[in-house]
Amino acid sequence: MEAKTQMRMEARARVLKAMAHPSRLFMVEQLNKKERCVAELAQAVGADVSTVSKHLSLLKSVGIVDDRKQGTQVFYRLKTPCVLEFFGCVEKVLQTNLQEQIMLVK
Amino acid sequence: MEAKTQMRMEARARVLKAMAHPSRLFMVEQLNKKERCVAELAQAVGADVSTVSKHLSLLKSVGIVDDRKQGTQVFYRLKTPCVLEFFGCVEKVLQTNLQEQIMLVK
């Protein structure tokens, strides 16, 4: 693999990796509905605020979310909603796997 | 997050995680063109055959690729080509980041 290709793949991998975590996927879905502050997301996810804050700063670092300060709160919002498109294919993959499981039992 | 939701997010994360690696992204792109055996992919990626074999079995385990035995060789192919759709959005994210970098310099 050429160095240039390698770098492009690494850049892509960083974005996908940022999405590839249960809590972060959930947060991305939540943020699609409306912007939310860290405490709200921590509550929704069921994890420590510090943990969620780190997840959010990772998502922000790759450009998937954005934030906005309001008083002592920080509101995060989905910056590139196209990431939601991932789910369609992911669900298709999971469905296909499921169908094969079923075929094995029959 | 409810237990059910948690499980669905974990399933999704497994699929995305399988994609989230430079070599694996490259292999997925290669496999889009045509099926390939392990040695070919190892050559193209520039890694040890055993390393590539492990990457492939991970991709297979989540249902992204499929394999077919032919003599001593094993040919892998893209089973769910919709994963290629990811790239469109990923590139958009990277482009947006780049635009912002440029704005900072100007």
Add this chain to the structure above:
DNA sequence: TGGTTTTTTGGTTATATTGCCAATTAGACA
């Protein structure tokens, strides 16, 4: 059967990720 080729698996080491707690920072306001 023995030898060759291709792939997978096991084992090890190095690195990265995750989650929590504790401490710090930042803003609002009495």
Add this chain to the structure above:
DNA sequence: TGTCTAATTGGCAATATAACCAAAAAACCA
């Protein structure tokens, strides 16, 4: 200024990933 509240950062321990080499498996052929 002191004291809230909200969020971030640092640090640590547990777990997961990744790469390589060596060894085992699988399929072929002489």
